[in-house]
Amino acid sequence: GNSVTQMEGPVTLSEEAFLTINCTYTATGYPSLFWYVQYPGEGLQLLLKATKADDKGSNKGFEATYRKETTSFHLEKGSVQVSDSAVYFCALRPQLYNFNKFYFGSGTKLNVKP
Amino acid sequence: EADIYQTPRYLVIGTGKKITLECSQTMGHDKMYWYQQDPGMELHLIHYSYGVNSTEKGDLSSESTVSRIRTEHFPLTLESARPSHTSQYLCASSESITREDWTYEQYFGPGTRLTVT
Numbered sequence: 001g002n003s004v005t006q007m008e009g010p011v012t013l014s015e016e017a018f019l020t021i022n023c024t025y026t027a028t029g030y031p032s033l034f035w036y037v038q039y040p041g042e043g044l045q046l047l048l049k050a051t052k053a054d055d056k057g058s059n060k061g062f063e064a065t066y067r068k069e070t071t072s073f074h075l076e077k078g079s080v081q082v083s084d085s086a087v088y089f090c091a092l093r094p095q096l097y098n099f100n101k102f103y104f105g106s107g108t109k110l111n112v113k114p
Numbered sequence: 115e116a117d118i119y120q121t122p123r124y125l126v127i128g129t130g131k132k133i134t135l136e137c138s139q140t141m142g143h144d145k146m147y148w149y150q151q152d153p154g155m156e157l158h159l160i161h162y163s164y165g166v167n168s169t170e171k172g173d174l175s176s177e178s179t180v181s182r183i184r185t186e187h188f189p190l191t192l193e194s195a196r197p198s199h200t201s202q203y204l205c206a207s208s209e210s211i212t213r214e215d216w217t218y219e220q221y222f223g224p225g226t227r228l229t230v231t
Contacts, residue, residue, distance in 0.1 A: 032217045038155075043120075043204050043222035051217040087155050093218075100145055100164060100210065102220055107155035 002027045002098065006090045006105035014113050019077040021108045023064075023090035026071065031092040033057075033066055033073040038087045038107070047075075047088070085112045117141055120205050120223035127195055128231055135190045135226045137205030145208040146188040147220065150174060150201050157204070163188055164210075195230040202227050 007022040025031065032051045036044040048057030053068035062077045073090060090105040118139040127133055139146070148161040159172030163182040177199070178192050188207075192199055205223040 032219075034219055036222075041225075041227075043224045044206075044220075045222070046219045049217075049219055089157070091220075100208070101159070101162070102147075102206075102208075104157045107157075109155070 002031070002092060002094050002101075002103045004090050004092055004103050004105040006088075006108055008106070009087075009109040010111055011108060012111045012113065013080055015082055016079045017112075019075070019080045019084075019110070021075040021088055021090075021110070023073045023075065023105060024071050025073065025090075025092050025103075027092055027094050027103075028097070029095035030068070031094045033064070034091040034093070034102075035062070035064055035073070035075050036089040036091060036104075038089065040086075044089060080110070080112045082112045082114050085110055118205065118207055118221050118223040120203075120226050122226060123224060124227045124229075126229045126231060129194075129196055131195050131230075133192050133195055133228070135203055135205075135228070137188045137190070137223055138186050139188075139207045139221070139223075140186060141207060141209070141221065142185060143207035143221075144185070144210040146182065147206040147208075148172070148178075148180060148188070148190050149204040149206065150176065151204055151225070152201060161190065195228075197230045200228060200230050 003026045034049045035047040037047045048059040050057040050066035056065045121136045149157045158174035160176040161180040203226045206220040209218045
């Protein structure tokens with residue numbers, strides 16, 4: 001079946017530190033992969049996406065590369081800011097079967113200290 | 115910017131009351147979804163719709179019901195609220211043009227925080 005596994009949080013970093021949040025997935029074919037961000041009291045916002053192998057999604061300094069060989073889509077940022085404190089969700093949309101459903105990881109909370 | 119709206123944003127209500135959470139989108143999306151988000155942040159799909167007059171139950175059993183009479187509107191109703199329904203409810207929608215549309219993302223509303231006392 002389809003599933004997403006992401007690293008448990010919370011992750012606590014100092015400002016300007018390097019961020020990695022791991023995400024691996026299980027799916028047949030070539031699913032689309034997404035990272036969403038949720039700020040306190042709000043809904044999820046799309047941060048970036050990649051729709052085929054070796055694609056790199058990027059936005060606001062965040063990057064993630066679609067790695068088919070390792071079934072991974074790790075989120076990275078070179079220098080985090082306090083304003084990046086939020087919950088991050090990795091998600092996939094299957095290419096085959098159930099392609100109208102989205103599968104989410106359990107979320108990783110990021111705390112950035114000044 | 116996503117054009118998907120949820121009302122109310124916050125609701126505190128007593129046990130046994132009937133409530134309806136509203137969700138509307140102005141993007142003309144066929145697919146709409148309701149998620150329940152627990153305090154641990156995990157999202158649970160409780161209902162979805164592929165178009166007008168089409169609704170399905172999601173992966174998490176829920177005592178709520180939904181309707182889809184218009185493309186833009188997907189309300190969720192609880193006939194008799196209980197404290198166990200206390201949660202954050204998120205509505206989402208997704209575009210669907212062709213069968214090969216798995217590249218499209220979901221757009222989320224701001225959520226409704228429901229507290230049942």
